[in-house]
Amino acid sequence: MSAAPGSQSFDPQEFGTVGAASACPACVAAPSAERLAQMAQPQHARLMFSLPAVHCAACISTVENAVQALPGVQSARVNLTLRRVSVEADADVTAPDLIRVMQGVGYEAHELDPGLLSATETDKQGRDLLMRLGVAFFSMMNVMLLSVAVWSGAEAATRDLFHWISAAIAIPTVIFAGQPFFKSAWAGLKVGRLGMDFPISLALVLASSISLYETIHSGHHAYFDAAVMLSFFLLLGRYLDHRTRAVARSAAEELAALEVPRATVLVEGAEVVRAITEVVAGDLVRVRPGGRMPVDGVVESGTSEVDRSLLTGESLPVFAGPGSSVSAGEVNLTGPLTLRVTAAGKDSSLHRMADLVAVAESARTKYTTLAERAASWYSPLVHLLSFSAFGFWMWKTGGDLRFAINISAAVLIITCPCALGLAVPAVVTSASGRLFRKGLLIKHGTALERLAQVDTVVFDKTGTLTMGAPEATNLADHPRPAVEVAAALAMASSHPLATALAEAARAAGIHPARVEELREVPGYGIEGLWKGQRVRLGRADWCGGEGVAMTATYLCTGEGRARAFTFTDRLRPGAEAAIASLKAQGMALRLISGDSAGAVAALAARVGVADWTAGALPAEKAALVRDLTAAGHRVLMVGDGLNDTAALAGAHVSISPASALDAARTASDIVLLGQDMAPIGDALRISRQATRRIVENFGLSAGYNVIAVPLALVGMATPLAAALAMSLSSITVSLNALRLK
Amino acid sequence: MEILSFLIPISLILGGIGLAAFVWAIRTKQFDDPAGDANRILTKDWDDHPRP
Numbered sequence: 001m002s003a004a005p006g007s008q009s010f011d012p013q014e015f016g017t018v019g020a021a022s023a024c025p026a027c028v029a030a031p032s033a034e035r036l037a038q039m040a041q042p043q044h045a046r047l048m049f050s051l052p053a054v055h056c057a058a059c060i061s062t063v064e065n066a067v068q069a070l071p072g073v074q075s076a077r078v079n080l081t082l083r084r085v086s087v088e089a090d091a092d093v094t095a096p097d098l099i100r101v102m103q104g105v106g107y108e109a110h111e112l113d114p115g116l117l118s119a120t121e122t123d124k125q126g127r128d129l130l131m132r133l134g135v136a137f138f139s140m141m142n143v144m145l146l147s148v149a150v151w152s153g154a155e156a157a158t159r160d161l162f163h164w165i166s167a168a169i170a171i172p173t174v175i176f177a178g179q180p181f182f183k184s185a186w187a188g189l190k191v192g193r194l195g196m197d198f199p200i201s202l203a204l205v206l207a208s209s210i211s212l213y214e215t216i217h218s219g220h221h222a223y224f225d226a227a228v229m230l231s232f233f234l235l236l237g238r239y240l241d242h243r244t245r246a247v248a249r250s251a252a253e254e255l256a257a258l259e260v261p262r263a264t265v266l267v268e269g270a271e272v273v274r275a276i277t278e279v280v281a282g283d284l285v286r287v288r289p290g291g292r293m294p295v296d297g298v299v300e301s302g303t304s305e306v307d308r309s310l311l312t313g314e315s316l317p318v319f320a321g322p323g324s325s326v327s328a329g330e331v332n333l334t335g336p337l338t339l340r341v342t343a344a345g346k347d348s349s350l351h352r353m354a355d356l357v358a359v360a361e362s363a364r365t366k367y368t369t370l371a372e373r374a375a376s377w378y379s380p381l382v383h384l385l386s387f388s389a390f391g392f393w394m395w396k397t398g399g400d401l402r403f404a405i406n407i408s409a410a411v412l413i414i415t416c417p418c419a420l421g422l423a424v425p426a427v428v429t430s431a432s433g434r435l436f437r438k439g440l441l442i443k444h445g446t447a448l449e450r451l452a453q454v455d456t457v458v459f460d461k462t463g464t465l466t467m468g469a470p471e472a473t474n475l476a477d478h479p480r481p482a483v484e485v486a487a488a489l490a491m492a493s494s495h496p497l498a499t500a501l502a503e504a505a506r507a508a509g510i511h512p513a514r515v516e517e518l519r520e521v522p523g524y525g526i527e528g529l530w531k532g533q534r535v536r537l538g539r540a541d542w543c544g545g546e547g548v549a550m551t552a553t554y555l556c557t558g559e560g561r562a563r564a565f566t567f568t569d570r571l572r573p574g575a576e577a578a579i580a581s582l583k584a585q586g587m588a589l590r591l592i593s594g595d596s597a598g599a600v601a602a603l604a605a606r607v608g609v610a611d612w613t614a615g616a617l618p619a620e621k622a623a624l625v626r627d628l629t630a631a632g633h634r635v636l637m638v639g640d641g642l643n644d645t646a647a648l649a650g651a652h653v654s655i656s657p658a659s660a661l662d663a664a665r666t667a668s669d670i671v672l673l674g675q676d677m678a679p680i681g682d683a684l685r686i687s688r689q690a691t692r693r694i695v696e697n698f699g700l701s702a703g704y705n706v707i708a709v710p711l712a713l714v715g716m717a718t719p720l721a722a723a724l725a726m727s728l729s730s731i732t733v734s735l736n737a738l739r740l741k
Numbered sequence: 742m743e744i745l746s747f748l749i750p751i752s753l754i755l756g757g758i759g760l761a762a763f764v765w766a767i768r769t770k771q772f773d774d775p776a777g778d779a780n781r782i783l784t785k786d787w788d789d790h791p792r793p
Contacts, residue, residue, distance in 0.1 A: 079774045081773070081774045138760040142752070146749075
């Protein structure tokens with residue numbers, strides 16, 4: 001799965017201390033001892049890694065051989081389809097070791113949490129469906145061969161023999177392959193609902209039993225071929241549907257599994273890496289610069305700045321020192337922090353937010369799909385037609401039960417939603433496959449249809465339209481010596497503003513000045529000595545200057561006022577293209593952000609969105625979406641932060657980038673896998689096209705019915721006509737689905 | 742028409758063999774990594790001696 005984990009904010013430092021690489025050299029020297037140890041200690045660990053770059057035969061053996069060469073590794077197997085490798089190894093082989101080995105042979109690897117990859121259950125379902133599909137195909141082919149002989153004029157004993165053989169093949173097949181439909185029809189019946197599966201089941205049962213009856217009484221017409229063909233085509237639709245969902249589920253699981261929840265806990269002064277579930281309130285947790293806060297807590301020691309853009313949308317980092325509280329999900333920027341845990345795991349603010357999302361999600365399942373709406377009037381109609389045909393012919397023939405049942409079975413078979421069952425899955429499979437190649441993952445089954453109805457798009461700013469990575473804007477406004485000093489200071493820090501400044505200076509061809517005694521003061525900035533003078537680059541209050549209303553860092557050299565180096569957030573690639581394409585499609589666009597008015601106004605002007613709101617709280621975002629919905633608009637929300645989750649869950653349909661927090665990704669229906677935002681415009685177009693194809697497919701199958709049902713009602717539908725109508729309509733709807741561009 | 746008593750069982754048995762092969766392939770999880778299996782056949786790692 002090309003889930004583009006490269007775009008994930010991934011930090012190897014979070015894995016903490018690295019265990020000894022070759023754990024037990026003596027074991028290798030004494031293989032018998034190693035084997036004894038293996039038998040004595042059977043609990044070896046199974047580790048999973050995502051390998052986004054693996055693509056060829058040589059890659060497989062390179063990775064497998066490199067990993068297997070590591071002592072303590074029992075086996076490694078690459079799955080090229082899923083782009084994963086699963087490694088069986090002793091408990092003392094750690095993930096960072098393996099990641100280093102794979103990186104050593106040129107493959108970027110990310111650890112996955114195997115607990116979250118519950119692929120086995122859906123796998124079993126898929127295999128089960130595939131098995132039934134295979135059996136139905138085998139029967140269909142054999143029964144069809146025998147039926148062709150009957151259609152072309154086999155008579156008397158030969159016809160009976162062929163019917164008996166067909167019955168022997170078809171009846172067990174219908175019982176085995178029809179089970180998914182029988183079960184679902186029964187489950188619907190118990191709650192008093194007639195879904196699409198009830199007429200399907202009825203048609204299967206009625207067709208098989210009437211054919212068996214006809215065969216026993218050496219009748220002319222048997223519908224065994226229709227019964228197995230029906231189960232084959234419907235199972236095909238079912239399987240396509242299942243596969244689309246399985247692909248989406250496994251990719252979404254992979255995104256979630258990429259964040260292996262671990263924390264570095266201080267136990268009696270020593271650092272121990274623990275799973276987040278084992279961290280309890282009161283523990284001391286250490287967070288390195290660049291790491292994400294694993295828990296909610298209060299800073300015990302250390303000073304730094306934290307980036308809370310994912311939680312609040314503010315692009316300006318916030319100071320954190322002893323006593324200030326931090327929440328899970330914030331990113332520590334400059335200095336190491338030691339936290340006293342106040343809440344971890346399920347109790348942390350991040351998880352509480354995720355629970356809110358779960359509530360909002362259940363509201364969304366109320367959406368009725370086109371297929372459900374079609375079924376709700378189609379299904380009663382089918383029954384009505386079939387029973388009125390039965391009643392009419394009973395009256396007309398003066399009580400010929402056999403003839404009347406024959407007619408009503410023929411009506412059921414002809415009207416059976418064979419094409420309907422295939423019409424929607426074929427289009428959805430084709431459309432989601434196309435969108436997946438463009439880098440959009442459709443997580444929710446009905447998302448595609450809902451996307452097609454959108455007329456208003458609401459964007460979040462930080463992390464969605466922008467990358468959350470700053471870009472220096474006013475280097476040219478400052479005298480060259482000042483920039484040279486600033487560049488020299490900036491190079492000494494890994495703070496995002498400093499890195500951006502250093503990069504901009506390098507790009508402008510500016511050589512850093514000679515600054516000595518460089519020292520980073522976590523939480524404040526960098527200071528050093530330049531020509532005997534103390535110079536500082538950092539926060540405004542530390543520098544003795546006054547802050548400006550934009551994201552900025554300040555330089556003070558002792559002479560004159562502090563100079564402000566301002567930054568804007570870097571635009572996400574494709575953001576401008578996406579907005580232009582949405583505008584061209586006639587969408588109303590809005591921008592709502594938790595950031596300051598200055599930053600939001602600048603960005604809104606840059607991308608060309610006239611309607612913007614700044615300083616919005618999470619509740620205000622959700623309220624905006626609710627108001628728009630109440631005013632009759634269908635809202636598409638695009639956002640990534642925790643402050644967007646309520647709005648994402650409340651919108652008609654929602655999109656979030658892969659770099660978003662887990663909670664936001666869970667709340668949204670569609671995930672943008674790459675960094676590029678341009679596919680959003682295409683997605684809307686494709687979704688509208690897909691909905692049109694679904695409606696066309698309904699129309700096509702209705703057309704076949706309009707021709708074939710009258711024939712069936714007057715008793716002219718032979719098994720040959722039923723088989724022709726069924727296969728022709730199935731083929732046309734599949735071809736129509738493939739027309740999607 | 743006696744030929745039918747040979748032909749029908751033969752065709753059914755042949756079809757049945759295909760079905761059995763399909764069932765076996767599903768049971769042994771051969772559809773888990775189609776892209777990988779297609780590529781693995783090209784590696785030369787175990788050409789000279791079988792995988793231990």
